[in-house]
Amino acid sequence: MPPIDDPSDRDAVLRSNLRQLRRGRISNRAVVASVLRSGSREARHLLAFRAVNPHLPLEAIADAAADPAALNGHKIDVNWMAALARVHLLGNTSREDQLLGLRLFDLLLEHHPEHKIAKRDKEIHLQATGALGSRERAVELLERYADVHPEIAYAVRADLANPWTARGSEAAWLPGFDALFPAPAIRFTDDPAKAPFDRIAVDPLPAVDAAETIAVMVTCFKPDETILTAITSILGQTWRNLEVLLVDDGSGDEYSGLLERCAGLDPRVKVIRSPENRGTYHCRNLALDATDAPFVTTHDSDDWMHPRRLELQVAPLLADDALVGTGSDCVFTTDRLELNRVGRLHRSLCTAALLYRRERVLARLGYMDAVRKAADTEYFRRMVAAFGAAAFTHLEQNLTLVRTRSDSLSGGDFRAGWIHPARAVYRSSYEAWHRSIAAGDASPYLPRGERGPFYAPRQFRLAPPEPESYDVVFAADLTSTGTPRISFLNDLRACVSAGLKAGVMHLPTLRFADIRRQPLLGPVQDLLNAGRIAHVTLEDQVDIGLLVVRNPSAVQYPPDTVCKARISRVVLLAGSSPAAPFGELRYDPSTCEAFAERLFGRTPTWFCRNDAVQGALRFLGATSDRIAAEILPEVVLSAGPPRSGFRAALPVMGRFDFTEGHRSWPSDPAALADAYPSDLGVDVRFMGSLTVPLERLGRTRLPANWTRFGLDPAEVRSFLHQIDFFACFPQEDVASIPPAEVLEALAAGCVVLMPPRLRDAFGEGPVYCEPSEVLDVIAEFHADPQRFAEYSRKIQQATFERHGPADFAATLRRLARVLIPAH
Known part of the structure; x- marks a missing residue:
């Protein structure tokens, strides 16, 4: 971490950021x-x-944990x-x-009785102490x-009594x-050379003889003795x-002996060889074609x-023909049968244990996605999208023992609260595709060996990732507001339309923390799934001409x-001032x-959307010689079709819910009522939340002439x-607002109404008036359709001339001219 020259600077930012989190009603759970x-790691200072x-x-708190x-x-x-x-x-x-x-939890318990500590925190403390x-x-x-959760207490007690790791x-x-189970x-066999996991045995049970065959698909790559x-x-x-369909994923001749030992265990074991390493799901697809069993399931090559x-x-499938599949649970454990997993339970749904009707599923869904990772979960969720949740039943019984290894296919992709980007x-x-399947708008079928109609990261592709280069990559929080x-x-x-090879990189923004992991922003996901852009992670070894930190x-x-x-080259793109309108630092x-320099290995350059942001950056401590003199204006992709008149007999007005939250609405209820009237002579429409204006108006329901739409x-x-x-009427002390929404409205030919104090930011395009004058301005325009149409045409043309995409794309080309070819 680069040094912070003045700790008071960090404190000011932390204090400001925490106030914003509280104002946004973001809990410490969401922050965590x-x-x-x-x-x-830097975010730990915010928590401290x-x-x-x-x-x-934080450093002093760490010292206090020891004293x-x-x-x-x-x-x-x-x-x-x-x-x-x-x-x-x-x-x-x-x-x-x-x-x-662990010491911090101990310190907490010294200062607070246990009944003050949340149950989820007691559980982590107990698990960590056990480990x-x-x-x-x-x-x-x-x-x-x-x-605490009984299963957590049990796992800790069990590990304390484990005969192979403790004194039990x-x-x-x-x-x-x-x-x-x-x-x-x-029971355990008497073979001390083996790990306890591999010594598990049970006494024989009566056989169940039935006509229906179940095929168990097991894939392996360079297996060891645990496959036995x-x-x-x-x-x-x-x-x-x-029948056991054991598919080897191109391990090589040196593994033939072990595979032959597996085949020699029983005539029901059939070994299938893939000539090259193509991944688990390629092998499972081979197995699906190698059997005509009515039921199939999978089992990992080192589990029990x-x-x-x-x-x-x-049994449920035999009893009910409407069912398509059944699932069960598993227990996670180490070779020495340790159960305690800090931050997680030792039992879970077992994705690999899905047992389903082969012919019905193959006819409807086809095969697993041709990728190296996560296709089993995708396949199951595709089944649910295609057949409906009622076609599957779950047995809440532990029927698989899963061996946990850090070097497994997915072992490094998961931590408590984290999955690989x-x-x-x-x-x-794939969830975007599944939603279309569930709605009946897309086919769930995939031929064998083909990719699904959605994006797969380069790490997931079957062929080794080729060196890739991108003209421009935008790093941003791709999920939050x-x-x-x-x-x-x-x-x-604009970059995609200009022919630039573009990518995106997801960097979470803590100011907009959320407890739940959110999917990617819909339009970004659409561009990914259509193959028009790519997603780049921090660990991808690719060439990037220009990386733009978008926020x-x-x-x-x-x-x-x-x-x-x-x-x-790295650019920090400042669309608005580092200080929020109420004086608190966004960053x-x-x-x-x-x-940015530490993360990306290049000294960044600041580019701003307007002169005011340039001035704010200098005032708030940005390095002056890193601020580009050139302005990178906001982009509007096109002007809307010319307007020949009004949309309806009544004038229609509206707005978005801007990202400043409560500051984006007039604080004075009278001014708010004037700016967004409840007069039945005006149709008022909104995109986004109306919680703040309704609270300020003292209302629980929308006025009869108001309509709300989701912010999409x-x-x-x-x-x-x-x-x-x-x-556009924000709170009375707000002197600037995000310009993109206003520019979109101007390009669409709307008459934009805003208070005079915003004139410096938006120039002569909008109509400036006070909230009390809104109805009069609307009435004047509505009484003169020709004036409205002429205003609309002129403002559309002027906006597009000043903010069209051509200049923006040309600037990015110039900034990254090392890698970006001229077109």
Whole structure:
């Protein structure tokens, strides 16, 4: 992390950012979730700022964790200290950080009784103590934290009694472990050379003889001896009419002996060889064609299958022909059968255990997506989209024991609260397709070996990723309202239309934290799925001519990593002042410069949307010689069709809910009522939330002449063509607003109404008036359709001339001329 020269500067930014989080009603849980997703170490300072009162820096809090007396005279905030501890324990952290997180939880418990600590925080504290702390402390917390989730308490107790890692005995430990699974009882073979996982055995059960065959697909690549555990557990099923389709994914001749040993275990094992390494799902597709069994399921090559799994899962399908598939749960454990997983439960839905009707699914869905990762989850969710959730049933029984390994296909892609960005993008991409399938607007069918009609990150593709280069990549929060959506989408589409090879990079913006992981912004997802842009992660080794950080807030709390792309030039694009209209800092320019340079390996240059932002950057500490003199104006892609008259008999006015939240509406109820009248002679339409104006008007329902639409960037142009007048009246002390929405309204030919104090920002295009004059201005225009049409035509033409996409794309070409060819 680059040094911060003056700690007071950091404190000012942290204090300001926290006020904005509170104003946005963003909880510390949402902040923690976003910090974990972003992997930001710098964000820990934000949590630390609230953890102790009076404020202590993170370094002092860390010292106090080792010497609690250092906190004399300070009060610990129970929720924010717990948040700080959770991030240290669960984030992309070192062993030292994890131990600090545990000490912070211990410090919290010293200052607050257990009933003050949230249940979710007790659970993390208990799990971390079981994994990192002393046995005695874990036993103490089990007594003090009596209300934690029973499965978490069980896992900690089990590991404390584990005969292979602790001082327990097998006889005392085994009944609890055995109770995780249905009968029969588990025992262990006497083979100390093997890991306990591979010594699991059960006494024989009566066979279930039936006519229906179940095919179990097992794929492997360079397997080890643990594959014998997996195959043996399948062959030990009570459901005897089965076949094991063991597909080797191009491991090489040196693995032939082990595969032959597997085949020699039972005639029901059939080995299939893929001549080259093409991934798990390519192999499963081969297996689907290699059998005519009516039912199929999968099993991972190092896991253990309960002997009754097939019997139990096929029973509902035999009893109800309307069912398409059944699922079950699994238990995660290590080779030594440790269960405690900090931040997660030891049991979960087992995606690999889906058992389904082969012919019905193949006829409707075809095959798994031709990618290397995550296609099993996509396939199941595609089934649900195509057949409906009622076609599947879930058995809440643990029927698979999953071996956890850090070097597995997915082991490095998941942490508590985090999944790899490429997986998140892949999920967002296929979910868009699945929604169309569920609505009946798209076919779910995929031929074997073909890709789905949605985006797959380069890491997921079957062929080794080729070196790639991009003319321009926009780094932004691609899910939140933090990035002005209309402005960002116009920039992106302008580059695509100009023939530039464009990409996007998701950088979460903490100012707009959310507990839940959100899908990508719909129009961005559409461009990805259509193949018009690509998604680039920080670890992709690609060439980028120009990287544009589309919202500097995205590097205020950056991920704790270094971008592996080869970047020619980095631009920080400032669309608005670093200071919000109410004087609080959205981001600190000098800090963003330092972090952008660390993250991307290039000294960044500031480009601004207008002169006022340039002045604000200089005033608030941006390096002067890094601020480009050239202005990069907002883009409008096209002027709307000329207007020949009004939309309806009544004048129609409207507006968007701007990103400033409560500051985007007049604070005076009378002014708000004037600006957006409830007069039945005017049709008033809005996009976005109306919570703030209704609260200020003291209303619980919309006035009869008001209509609200969801804030959908894809529908902005359509919305603007529904209205004649665009009314933009923010709170009385707000002197600037995001310009993109206003420019879109002007380009659509709307009469834009706004207060005179905004004249310096928008010039002569809008009509300036006070809220009390709105109805009079509307009446004047409505009485003279010719004047309205002439105004509309002129303002459309002027707006497009000043803000058309050609100059914008030409500027980006020039900035990245090292890699961007002339067109």
